[in-house]
Amino acid sequence: MNRYRSKSLATWIAVIGGSLGLHRFYLHGLGDRLGWLHPLPTLLGLYGIRRVQQLGQDDRLSWLLIPLLGLMVAQAMLTAIRYGLTPDETWDTRHNPGLPVHATRWAPVLGAIAALMVGAGVLMATIAFSGQRFFEWQTEEARKISQ
Template sequence: MNVVSYKSKTLATWIAFLAGSLGLHRFYLHGWKDRFGWFYWVPTFLGLHGLQRVQDHGLDDQVSWLLIPLLGLMVAQAMLAAILYGLTPDERWDARHNPGQPVHPTRWAPVLGVIAALLVGAGVLMATIAFSGQRYFEYQVEEAKKISQ
């Protein structure tokens, strides 16, 4: 007999917001055997390693230029997942994650999670794009200076 436990839209939204870059929302929804959930750890920890490299080697470390945007993109995708979960209609959510169970209406908690995810996700995505663009153009200027000398 296959017993399916109830999957809360509110809880999934907040797990994606708080720990989505580690894939914990996927483990909540799909179980520990979810391959995509395990994949989230690699770029997240590489991005954290990039932050550690900046602290150890300074902002001129080119490896950190490649690694830090991975963390930003993982956080941004987690915020997108939180937004998608929170905005999914209750009927569709329960049909997909709670088949055969009555619809459980949600109130404001997922909406508050969506608002928080929009704020954090937009900020992180803009910061990631700005950091990557700045480092790219600084590298281009340094290379042009080397060539002209």
């Protein structure tokens, strides 16, 4: 028997826990291999934030790890937007075959709006952080060469 998979719930799960792959586990079950690819980069990014808190901003490994978290959150928000804006008929054909079409109203659209706001902010912050660290590294290397 097919269980009903709510577009609204999938959208909000992607907003809240999408970087850990929770939306994929909701839709495809715990056996979803793509879902298991999400937690590791997210946890590595969180470890990068912890390293910065412990070792300071000069820790180069954290420069590599923190953008992983930003990219995972941004891709989760993009997925939430895609889920939220998928037409109900298309959603039900893909995720609820054989069940009647369910009208979702505003909940997935509000999830998509929230995901757009969070995703845009996180992506801009990730790009700014990465660019700043890259240029700091370049100027540090140039300073070493000139000495």
